[in-house]
Amino acid sequence: MLKFDFSNISYSSLKKTGTLWSDLIGSSAMFPLETRIFHSISLGLIVLAGVYIPYNFFEGLYIGSLSACLIALFFSYQYYYSRFQGRQHSNTLFGLTGILIFSVNYFTNSGINGSTDLIWPVYLLLVFAISPYNQHVKWLIVYLLCFLGVHLAELYYPWLVKYPFTVGRGQFIDRVTAFPIPAIAIYIIIKFIRRSYDKEKTVAEEKAIAVELSKEQILLHKDQLEKSNVEKNKLMSIISHDLRTPLMNVQNYLELLNQKELSSAERPELEKYLLKATNNAMEMLSNLLYWSKSQMEGPSVNLAELNLLTVLLGTLEMEKMHASKKDISLIYEISPQLTVIADANMLQLVVRNLISNAVKFTAPGGTIKVAADLLDEECRISVSDNGNGVPEDKQANIFSIKSEPAYGTGNEKGVGLGLVLCKEFTERQGGRIGFETSIGIGSSFFIFIPSASV
Missing domain, CATH: 3.30.565.10 (Histidine kinase-like ATPase, C-terminal domain)
Incomplete structure (x- = not known):
């Protein structure tokens, strides 16, 4: 029994594989999602074609081998100019190539009894994945008509269909080897859609968090502004009235003392009132200075x-x-x-x-x-x-x-x-x-x- 040791497969090697794949399909900053899906599909089809070319040739399916070769050349060309030359891939050429190749493959590979019908809908899914939304209905109609056309052609001209495989083993091999194409294509598309969805979801959640934080900061700034406004009004009130009034009283008392001769009975009472007003003014001024200093200089504590x-x-x-x-x-x-x-x-x-x-x-x-x-x-x-x-x-x-x-x-x-x-x-x-x-x-x-x- 063969045993495989996976203990030597390190995280760094997996990370390098992921980085290599990202380099092959391009980054999200350089290419939109449709283009990156196209790059992935192209690479997958090139690899599959590289397998099917020798397989079909040795099985005597020369047309199938030629079709796989054409697919490999076509997608290699499209991939190179899209990924490394920055040219937009052609959705029309991609869609029509699929119709041409699968129509030929349909008649050379057992028609309705072959495996081509497995690939038609998946290839249409690939066309949807790499083309704009406004082209989807057009491609759906075109593929439905072409699919119906080749089947009607077989119905009325059955001699057009070739049967390269024998019943039983040959059909089994045909189906088993054809299945990876739609399976891998579906995997690539779903993977990109899920990844794109998860990424958009993460971005949306981050934006929501940023909005909440921004809202909290705005409310905090609002509270600080309101507090500053209250403090400003308080300060103006102190300066304009609360501190001005006792100082005016002191001034009035001093003018009275200067202008009028006071009796010995009046003077103590007036001086007492004057001292009281002065003490109140000093207390106000002292607290005002302490408070103003604390607001301007901030905490300065010597414990x-x-x-x-x-x-x-x-x-x-x-x-x-x-x-x-x-x-x-x-x-x-x-x-x-x-x-x-x-x-x-x-x-x-x-x-x-x-x-x-x-x-x-x-x-x-x-x-x-x-x-x-x-x-x-x-x-x-x-x-x-x-x-x-x-x-x-x-x-x-x-x-x-x-x-x-x-x-x-x-x-x-x-x-x-x-x-x-x-x-x-x-x-x-x-x-x-x-x-x-x-x-x-x-x-x-x-x-x-x-x-x-x-």
């Missing part, structure tokens, strides 16, 4: 292991003094052992803004408490007050640039950037921010940042 109380002590004492001017008590409870991983400047700004916000919305006589505790691998810093609480209609956008500024218990007005900065700077340090509130009872804002404490 380090910090002792929480040491970093916040100066900020807490300063805010304690500001709160006392409004008769608000500020107390803080932070363990000296707590250490965090944070950016010192960002953390100070966040806590300062949270305390300033609590002072703004807490009535005189109120209390603000700053506390810190360790939860798993995070440190929670909370700023709690017993002020007005956050109205329900403002809670959804409280950390957003879309939030509208509100007046505090002392008629203080911010620009709506304090909590936006708190959220942005907390997240840049790898933390998160949240709040709890009850109307008329108070609010508690808290941030979670990575802890370095064991």
